[in-house]
Amino acid sequence: MTKMEAPRQGFANALIKLGKEHKDLVVLDADCAKSNMTNLFKAEYPERFFNIGISECDIVGTGAGMAVAGKVPFVNAYANFLTGRAFDQMRISVCYSDKNVKICGHNAGTSAAQEGATHLPLEDISLMRSLPNMTVIVPADSLEMEKAVEAAYNFEGPVYLRVGKLPVPVVTKPEDKFEIGKAIKYRDGSDVTLISTGIMLDETFKAAEELAKQGVEAEVLHIHTIKPIDKEAILASATKTGKVVTVEEHSIIGGLGSAVAEVLAENHPVPLRRIGTNDRFGVSGKMDELLDLFELRAARIIKTANELVGAKVNN
Known part of the structure; x- marks a missing residue:
């Protein structure tokens, strides 16, 4: 039977692993740490976790500032609000300035199903793809998500990472090579x-x-x-x-x-x-x-x- 696991679980696993290896990695969350599973990172590295509150524009701007200070910020919020409300901050503070910020859009696609139409982003990839300097990654499952998070950390520049909330079949394999920009x-x-x-x-x-x-x-x-x-x-x-x-x-x-x-x-x-x-x-x-x-x-x-x-x- 195919294993079922939420992509956000792979996301959390990768953050914790990378957090141990890289002291410059910081995590910012817009007051939804439990849903985004960034609370697991917070439990391990509380001094490198920042709850900015329900303020998507602020969280992106703060992430850009941390990148200027030499950190590698992973900015987390629900994808619909993050890509919609904070588009201007991503456009100017992150992409125009080419800052090393990782934008993590959670609750993406149909994984937001039970939260209704306003919370269900079906246009986030389009918005992020339109931004110059932005790299856009959409993993298939929790296993590929782990590889994507590590690749995003090692990549110098803005990244948008689409993160699903609900369990989906794990169909990729550990030996599958993950390289940004390669099918x-x-x-x-x-x-x-x-x-x-x-x-x-x-x-x-x-x-x-x-x-x-x-x-x-x-x-x-x-x-x-x-x-x-x-x-x-x-x-x-x-x-x-x-x-x-x-x-x-x-x-x-x-x-x-x-x-x-x-x-x-x-x-x-x-x-x-x-x-x-x-x-x-x-x-x-x-x-x-x-x-x-x-x-x-x-x-x-x-x-x-x-x-x-x-x-x-x-x-």
Whole structure:
């Protein structure tokens, strides 16, 4: 049985490990330490934990100041408020100034399901991707999250890290190499390329397996770094298969689908279909219910891939 674990658990594990090794690492939280699991870091290193309160603009500005002082700040708040309210501070104090600040957007995507539409960010990747100098990372599970946190610490410059709250299947492996800006090819294929990011890797794996049973060989690329995106890997796969489907737990406007479309349009146009949320807000419910509502499931990936390759769709 596939292990289920919240990405925020991997995030907390990595912070504690890195905190022991690196005395310059500091953690700031916007009064949601228990939810973000930064309280575990606080328990180990209380002198390097700072609760700034429910003040997203302040927490980003304070993080930028700490970076000037030689610290490596991990700034934590709910993704909807952090990317929305503090956009100006991230734009000027962090990105324009190119400060070494790690922006950690928690409760992201459908993991905020039961908190309702206002708390459910489906546009955070788009906002962060638009900022010059910002690196955008969207891990698939708790294991990859640990690797992403370490990579973010070692990377010099602004980083946005998308952190999910609720348990999801752990589908990556300890031996999988994590490198910022480099895609991971999990499956070779010749008929269609499936490009996923974040927690949609699990559904993409399921879709590829079912497609193979139907005689459709799907290549699977996992893009954990939306910016800078791995153009070389995308173009190599698209050139081979001639058809691409992107899959993301985010709006198709400005996210993975848009990034891949830009790469293909400018370099090697091929038929492309984007799977994600379609220009809409979320609603309140359970995470699985929202994934069903948004049709972020293997069945939709299979149907879309079959339509592209011209195969008969199995109902």
